[in-house]
Amino acid sequence: MAPILKKYKAAAVNAEPGWFDLEESVRRTIHWIDEAGKAGCKFIAFPELWIPGYPYWAWKVNYQESLPLLKKYKENSLPSDSEEMRRIRNAARANKIYVSLGYSEVDLASLYTTQVLISPTGDILNHRRKIRATHVERLVFGDGTGDTTESVTQTEIGRVGHLNCWENMNPFMKAYAASLGEQVHVAAWPLYPSKETLKYPDPFTNVAEANADLVTPAYAIETGTFTLAPWQTITAEGIKLNTPPGKELEDPHIYNGHGRIFGPDGQNLVAHPGKDFQGLLFVDIDLDECHLPKALADFGGHYMRPDLIRLLVDTNRKDLVVHEDRVNGGVAYTRTVDRVGLSTPLEAVSQEVEQENKRGGARIPRNKCKSKSTPSSSSTVQTVHEKDESRQVSTPSGEESWNSNNEEDILDHLMSLGRPGAGLRSVESSVAEMEHIFDRIFGVENGNPLSSESDEFVSDLLQIYGSDEDILDAYYIFIHLYYPILPPPERLPAYNRPLNGNSIFRSSSPLSLAISAILVLIPHPGIKQPSTPEYTRLRRNVAHSFAQSALEAVEADLELLDSSSDPSRALSDGAPMIARQPFHPKVPLPLEAVLTLVLLSVYEYAQRGNIRKMCNRAGQALTAAMSMSLHEMVEDDEYAEARRRAWWITYLTVCQGSIASGMPAAFNVYDPRFVTPYPEGWKLLIEAQQTILEATTFVHDLDQTVKSRFKASWISGRMTELDHQITALLLLCRRASLSTTVSPLDSPEKIASRTISQIAEIKLHSARIKVHRFCAFSDVPIFRKRHCDLQPECCDAEPTESAIPSPPEDIPLPSIMKTDLPDLTFPFSSHASSKICLQSALNIVTLVDNLPYPNPDHTIPLTLPPYLSNASRVEIPRVMPTFACCVMQASYAMLMLYLKARAKHANSPEDSVSAKGPSLTGFLNELQQNLRLVARILENYAVAAEALQGMKVNRDVPRANQAARCLSWLREGSGIIVVKYDASIEQSAFDAVEEATDKGVDHIDYVVANAGIAKLYPLVKDVKRADIVEHIEVNVLSVVSLYQATRPFLEESITKPVFAIMGSGSGALGRQPPVPNAAYGASKSIPPWYGVRINSEDEWLNTFVLDPGWVQTEMGNAAAKGWGLESAPDTIDKSTSGMVDVITKGTKEQYGGKVVLYTGEVQEW
Incomplete structure (x- = not known):
């Protein structure tokens, strides 16, 4: 969102708080908000810990003397979800003003040094906590968590940030804020003594002048921001309230007169306030004045070298105390801003109440009017990303796992990875969604229609484009990196240019429409909350409309081709049978139908989760491609590269349908008629796809052998052959990866060539898991749903019916799940196969995590993952997850290895060191970290591929298996059906x-x-x-x-x-x-x-x-x-x-x- 107001008036509070008195503090807060509103201000900044005043007494008392003051201080601190906070938010709304408020926040039994940015509608745009309390402050306040670190928010008055006290001196906090493009900054200061109080060896750092006149202007210069420095003051009465009995009273003047406001070039913009001044410091802000200082030295942009120096900011919560959620398993995770009740918007209020607020902030009665929730932005620079759009879990360390008394908890922690299945909604979210739609249609009670001031409508900004040229550029940015179906781009660099409004353009090219169906699933860079149900539904519906239109256009094209006596002539002589301009100058028009069906096949798989339609679209593409003789074209002309890519991407897509279905290919993969040369760099990918398809066939045939009790003599030779084949190809992949390096600024084609090699290696590791997993784990099901050829959990535990094979002896499963099997002989031991599965699983996770991200602005991203735009805090999703099955294979292997490790521990002697020592803890922690990484990877893909939300590890299997174990307690002949x-x-x-x-x-x-x-x-x-x-x-x-x-x-x-x-x-x-x-x-x-x-x-x-x-x-x-x-x-x-x-x-x-x-x-x- 670009600033709407570039010039406006702002105010910094230089006044005394309501010491130890919450009600008085709130009254004074509302008073100064009202005063700023009357003065025409659009922004007001309060000092650090304004409510209920800074506990400066903590620097002057001993432990015993601090206790009564600490008790009183906590009793008058401000809970975020309180009537007092709602009164302050209503005052901001009544005055239509942005408010940066510092306060002592009560959260359960702890206090935090907190700042919130309140919007003119009364919503909380930013909720942050001081990352580290200073010195003796740690006796009073806790530290902020990762999700309360971000300090800068995009608003209508610019990118506004705020920090507390010595955070403004912290070079890392400044660098982080600068990277977010901060324009207006609040350096919030507490009560501070002047330099005349300085006594050796106390450093000059710890006096007011150092912070007011050195630290604060330095912040303004280094970040190029308007920097407001609100300060607390104190009177003689305040000194008495903060001084314990028996202590000498100080002169209040030594603490006063330090409020400041500096311009982006570090110049002081206001006169220094007097020692007795109580009021507001005003400044006229012109955001354009930030341009020149930043143009000279933007430390968050051009004047930095992220290839040499980068800052890691982890915005995951790292709570000091982690409570197990024993009801649902794992560790309950909720964003702090949600948990403390600040993400909920204010209820609609009547005009009378708003007027009452302007007269001093009367309490606002609740009513039943509902307005749409607008959660604040929470995404930041990070490496381990566990952003929660609904609810997330994490796992304890391996050491903690073994200390658990209940084995269900151990498994539940790991099994609770992922998100709810695609297409399933909780009743709560469904009701909220429908209530909001109701209010949108019928308005709210009391006849007040929803307006922009009381309710932020879900934006209809979508990634749609105004021309085929722009769509083609977007293809090279978002799709080509992973699925290079088109020849290299004709023009570079490619930039993403989505429209900022509705489009009247509708392409007639089926390929353009299919690409649009995928692109529109990616949130628009101007959207701050892309995961809201309405916006997700909007993207889904528009994508489906594009996909339907693309399919209709394909049918029209194919009908024209069918009417020709020799369709292949169109590819050789370019005779135009279809009356439109080609989408790509090097792609003949007839090929567009084939490529469209290929893309729609991936769309059906990744977005809609429909494997049957995925295979149907791939089959249609194969039929059309072979009718055009694409499989046997060896001519070398200007269209040769397009023909080769069209044929082999079709071939890969048809194979992928079989892999995802867990079935052998429906056509001869090695048909001698397939003589079209490979596109450059594709040979390894095609051979990897053939190999994983062979591994899928191996799994299918092995399963049939087990179920039918046929002779299994073929298994050993075939398994050895496949393992050798995979090993040889992996060596080639590694050599290829070592020979190529890419940067984010390289051409899409160069990046795609590297990505192809990575995806080939991913597929080969997945193939290796497929080949070895039966020998390693006996294919015991652990997932709630069927994923690729991984069967869902077994619910039939009857002794005479079960077809589940007996697992290795080191996995203690219920005897009820054992049955007679054919004589299975493997060329590998269970231990060797397990180790191979471990290596392959870890490699898959690393390779997938290292795949490139789109680069819509053609710049070196400052964050990883990068954001949709410089002004956005939303990660760019990667697309075309055709290897999602491989990720599930890796998850399966890691979870089964966890089970084996647990069994190994349970069966080892009490004095065994090898099974229970640090190596075991490290092994478990490594598995857990990789499983978390899998969850994060899938979460990123699921933004633009909803079906991947269903890749959820089954958390109920431990209970099912435990129920089966109970059989031993029952009478003979009894059974359990799960x-x-x-x-x-x-x-x-x-x-x-x-x-x-x-x-x-x-x-x-x-x-x-x-x-x-x-x-x-x-x-x-x-x-x-x-x-x-x-x-x-x-x-x-x-x-x-x-x-x-x-x-x-x-x-x-x-x-x-x-x-x-x-x-x-x-x-x-x-x-x-x-x-x-x-x-x-x-x-x-x-x-x-x-x-x-x-x-x-x-x-x-x-x-x-x-x-x-x-x-x-x-x-x-x-x-x-x-x-x-x-x-x-x-x-x-x-x-x-x-x-x-x-x-x-x-x-x-x-x-x-x-x-x-x-x-x-x-x-x-």
Whole structure:
């Protein structure tokens, strides 16, 4: 967003805060915002820790003297999600002014030195925390985390940044801000003594003059910014409040008169305030004045050498304390700005309330009007990127993993990588989405239409273009690097020139339309929040429109070609049969149909996740290509390169369809008729594709052999042959990679030639995993869904039906999953194959991570990954992920190696050092880091390829396998049938029952509705609607769905069937425990109502609510520790054995329609 206001008035506060008084601090804050508004200011800057004043007393007291002051200071610090903060935000909105506010932020039990940038609509544009408290400040404040580091925000008044105190002296913080193009800076200072107080050996660094007149102007000069330095002042009364009894009172004048404002060239722009001055320092800002200083020395741009010196900024959260999320597995991750409640926009308010704000900031009552959430920008320069658009997880260190008492937790940490499956939405996001659309259509309550001031509309800016020439340039920037279907560019350099508005241009070229379908999925560089549901849906719909138009244009072209007696003549003599200009001057028009189908094949795979259509489009491309005799063209003319690329990219795409399907090729891959020469540099890629296809065929044939119990004598020879073939090709790839180096400024063709070699190596490593994974891991399924030839988790655990092969002895899986196998003889040991899989998996992750990023501005990027534009904080997504299957192969290998390591540890003697020492910890940590990297890589691709969001590792398999292990506890002849059931999805219960039916289940005797979540324990005044909905979704609605799905099978029971609903004392109405529980407790109060109704409606069914007690499960213990208890009071054995007795021995007369404790005691509800 370019600045709309280049010239405006700004103000810096030079005043006394409301010491130790939150209400007075808020009153003074609103007062100065109102004063700045009256003066016509568009921006006001407050000092560091303005609320509730800087704790300068911490420098002057001992530990005992600090305690009462610290207690009072914390009690008057500002929670971000509070009525006080909303009053300040409303004051900014009422005065239509940007506000940089420094305050002591209360977050749980800790304080942080925080700054926020508030917009004229009252929204929080930036939330940051001081990265390191200074000296004794560390006794009061914690450190900021990675996601609270970014200091610069693009606004209508320029790129505005702010830092606290000595952060303005920190050369790395300055370099970071300069790289973000900062134009207006707030150097926020606290209360500081003057130089006359200086005593040896205290350095001059630590006096006000050094910071006001040296550090602050240096910042302005080095960054070329208007630099406002708001300062706190103090009066004699303030000195008394900050001085403990028995201490000498100081002269307040030694702390005052240091407010400053400097221009981009370092000149002082305002007179120094007097010692008694309390007020605002005003300055007229002209952003154009930043140009010349930056033109002379822009340390974030031309006057820096990023090829020699670069700054790494990691914006991942690195919390001091990491809490395991034992409900969902892994570590719960939420952006700090979301968790503290600052990303939520202000509710719409009436004009009367706005006027009241202008008269002093009266409290704003909540209303029910909804406006669209506009999260603040959070993306920054980084290397390990775990940006959260919804929810993310990470894993503990290997050392921590072994200390866990529950093996489910160990696996859950690793299995929780990835994002929800493509096409699935949570009810919460769906409801929010629909409510916003409702408000967009019908407006909000009180007749107030949504306006730009109260609601930021989702932008319709898309990557669409005004001409075929611009689309062709964009192709070379975004697509050619990974999928060079066209000859080298005719003009260089290529720049990305998307329109900033709607386009009336609509290409008639099917190839241009297909390219547009892929390009429009990439967010426009002017978009700050590309992942919002509306913007994602907009891109998806426009892309599909382009794809449909491209397909229609292909059909029209092919009809014209079919009407010719000799279609191949068009390629040799250039006779125009299609009346339009070629999209590329070196690509004959008939080839456009073939290339279009190739691109649409990739589109169906990566964006829509439709492998059947992917194969269909590839098959159509192959038919059209062979009808044009592209497979046997050896002529060397100006169109030769285009013909060669068109044929071999078609060949590769058809092979890819077979690989993704896990099936042998439907055509002769080595057909002797295929004589068209390879494009330069493509030989290794084509041979790698052939090899991975052979490996896929090997996996397919091996699977058929295992299932059919046929003789397996062929396996050893074929496996050895393939391994030798892959090894030889890998050597060629490595030699090729060593001989070529590229830079971001090289031509797209040169970069593509290097990328082709990298992709070939990726495919070969993937082929090697395919060849060895059965020998290494027995192909035990671990994924929720089928990915390529990796089968989904086994849900059929019946002993006589299972076709899952016996795993190696060092992976302890349930005996139920073992069966008789044909005599399998491998030329490699399980250990050797496992090591090969490890090497290949790590190589795949490194190679994929090192693939180039698009360079739309043709500059050396200052960040990695680079951003969509200089003004954007959105990563550029890579596209054309045709090797996504390879990434899943690598993930599979690393996860299975984790399982093997766990088994090795579990089976080793207690005194064994080799299995449990540092080497094991390092091994596990390396796997975890690479799995995190896989998640980040897929996240980047998924921005412009939604289907990749479905590449999610199954986190439920550990529980499925543990359920199978329980077989040993049951009577002889008993079995366990594991089915998939997700309580958050309405249809899932019916699907699970249908799956059980397919496995031979015709009746059910007992159903225990046990699914439940307990994520947080807020007060009613603090609980959020979305949290209540989420708990009700699982804890209530899933009970109803499960009852409806299982009821017909319960009716078929020949015993007295039971439907038991898992309850909790937290949901009792008459005996509520005195603890905050507004989400979980409320949801648990509803199931008893359904228990009464179902028991009444179905006379044949014993329905009741079963209270398991406060059990020592992960969830129970976590809740107990939250209330200061060592653990929950009820043991698992005691609770479960009691519940089994209640379920199997109780009668309808005894328990029907009641709430029953696990002891059998009927409870009040």
